[in-house]
Amino acid sequence: MHAHRAALLHCLADPRVVGIERSCQYFEDGLLLVEDGKVAQIGDAASLLPTLPAEVEVVEHRDALIVPGFVDTHIHYPQMDVIASYGTQLLEWLETYTFPAEGRFADPEHARAQARFFLEELLRNGTTTALVFATVHPQSVDAFFEEAQRLDLRMIAGKVLMDRNAPDYLRDDAASGYDESKTLIERWHGKGRLHYAVTPRFAPTSTPEQLELAGRLLREYPGLYLHTHLSENRAEIEWVKELFPERKHYLDVYDHYHLLGARSVFAHGIHLCDDECRRLGESGSAVAFCPTSNLFLGSGLFDLARLEGHGVRVGLGTDVGGGTSFSQLQSLNEAYKVLQLQGQQLDPLKALYLATLGGARALYLDEQIGNLQPGKDADFVVLDYKATPLLARRLEQARSLEEKLFALMILGDDRAVKETFAAGRSVHRRES
Numbered sequence: 525m526h527a528h529r530a531a532l533l534h535c536l537a538d539p540r541v542v543g544i545e546r547s548c549q550y551f552e553d554g555l556l557l558v559e560d561g562k563v564a565q566i567g568d569a570a571s572l573l574p575t576l577p578a579e580v581e582v583v584e585h586r587d588a589l590i591v592p593g594f595v596d597t598h599i600h601y602p603q604m605d606v607i608a609s610y611g612t613q614l615l616e617w618l619e620t621y622t623f624p625a626e627g628r629f630a631d632p633e634h635a636r637a638q639a640r641f642f643l644e645e646l647l648r649n650g651t652t653t654a655l656v657f658a659t660v661h662p663q664s665v666d667a668f669f670e671e672a673q674r675l676d677l678r679m680i681a682g683k684v685l686m687d688r689n690a691p692d693y694l695r696d697d698a699a700s701g702y703d704e705s706k707t708l709i710e711r712w713h714g715k716g717r718l719h720y721a722v723t724p725r726f727a728p729t730s731t732p733e734q735l736e737l738a739g740r741l742l743r744e745y746p747g748l749y750l751h752t753h754l755s756e757n758r759a760e761i762e763w764v765k766e767l768f769p770e771r772k773h774y775l776d777v778y779d780h781y782h783l784l785g786a787r788s789v790f791a792h793g794i795h796l797c798d799d800e801c802r803r804l805g806e807s808g809s810a811v812a813f814c815p816t817s818n819l820f821l822g823s824g825l826f827d828l829a830r831l832e833g834h835g836v837r838v839g840l841g842t843d844v845g846g847g848t849s850f851s852q853l854q855s856l857n858e859a860y861k862v863l864q865l866q867g868q869q870l871d872p873l874k875a876l877y878l879a880t881l882g883g884a885r886a887l888y889l890d891e892q893i894g895n896l897q898p899g900k901d902a903d904f905v906v907l908d909y910k911a912t913p914l915l916a917r918r919l920e921q922a923r924s925l926e927e928k929l930f931a932l933m934i935l936g937d938d939r940a941v942k943e944t945f946a947a948g949r950s951v952h953r954r955e956s
């Protein structure tokens with residue numbers, strides 16, 4: 525057993541449901557007890573310290589705030605080297621930058637080196653769980669899971685299914701995509717803290733046969749995820765209409781093949797009709813809000829209030845490399861602005877909820893992660909109130925916790941992450 529002493533903050537429920545006051549728990553001088561990779565206890569240092577056996581090591585973090593590890597509900601590990609590519613919107617961006625970069629993952633050594641760097645980058649940014657696109661190559665999934673397993677991280681990933689409208693070197697076919705997914709599911713799903721996601725890229729790059737088989741996989745193995753893209757870009761939506769003229773809207777393509785439900789996560793969902801919002805909500809599906817990507821690719825503005833009004837589970841995603849930062853603090857910075865443009869406010873505690881417990885709930889992992897309640901995985905981040913001169917200066921003038929949290933999400937990024945813990949072990953420590 526060991527303990528961490530610092531200010532502690534975590535969410536207990538959605539502020540939208542219980543109100544801001546009751547949504548979180550804060551200990552100004554708190555203690556977090558960790559045993560066997562799980563949270564054993566959390567509370568005020570003054571009351572818990574006298575109860576600890578003498579041999580328990582207590583690590584003190586000064587000028588710091590401990591929060592749960594961030595959850596990224598949509599990211600592409602093979603697109604790390606595509607980040608910050610100039611000048612295009614979605615469909616041209618895929619052809620020009622993304623497909624060539626993904627082609628290189630046929631080489632397992634390339635995939636391994638990329639997976640290693642990618643996971644380090646997530647941890648440097650305080651993200652301890654992510655829902656991750658690999659590439660069409662099964663070896664890209666093996667490389668990713670092997671590296672995640674080495675660090676004992678809770679991660680979700682899957683092989684991309686893509687049997688049309690993509691370059692030859694990135695295409696599978698309906699049968700091989702199904703067979704290869706099955707092999708990977710049996711190898712990785714439920715191993716340690718790893719989970720598998722059936723991953724058709726998006727409707728335009730799968731034939732009806734492939735989507736049918738994706739649905740079959742979901743029925744064959746319990747607890748699988750479905751991970752894809754939905755209604756991100758206007759030209760994409762027109763293309764879906766041409767390819768599937770018999771379906772009433774974009775979401776109906778996925779619905780027709782039985783791909784909606786608990787653990788189905790749709791990235792973006794920007795341009796949706798009421799019927800699509802309703803079906804997402806009633807089916808228990810989730811949508812990943814990816815603000816840095818939506819702005820960078822010029823896709824549009826995500827309407828959080830509308831989706832939540834329909835009872836849709838919403839998580840936060842970086843969508844690297846369409847997105848421009850691995851930092852969920854930076855995603856929140858951009859989320860705040862996306863909502864401002866629509867007359868909506870993102871309260872700092874709601875923002876923390878989206879990056880932690882809300883993401884966990886979108887992934888149906890809120891029994892395991894998302895906050896620091898006893899019994900949950902000890903995945904947490906130590907944020908540094910003095911990470912930069914400007915942040916230190918601004919925080920000195922902040923009077924309330926909310927003000928501090930807001931400044932952290934607007935001014936903070938990887939520099940604000942002093943240390944990251946996964947299953948109770950330190951997996952990243954910032955230099956200096």
Ligand code: GUN
Pocket residue numbers: 600614618622725726753756817843846
């Ligand atoms: N739609 C289909 N593929 C992709 C992708 O790789 N990134 C984004 N942002 N949208 C997509």
Ligand code: ZN
Pocket residue numbers: 598599600753791843846
């Ligand atoms: Zn994406």
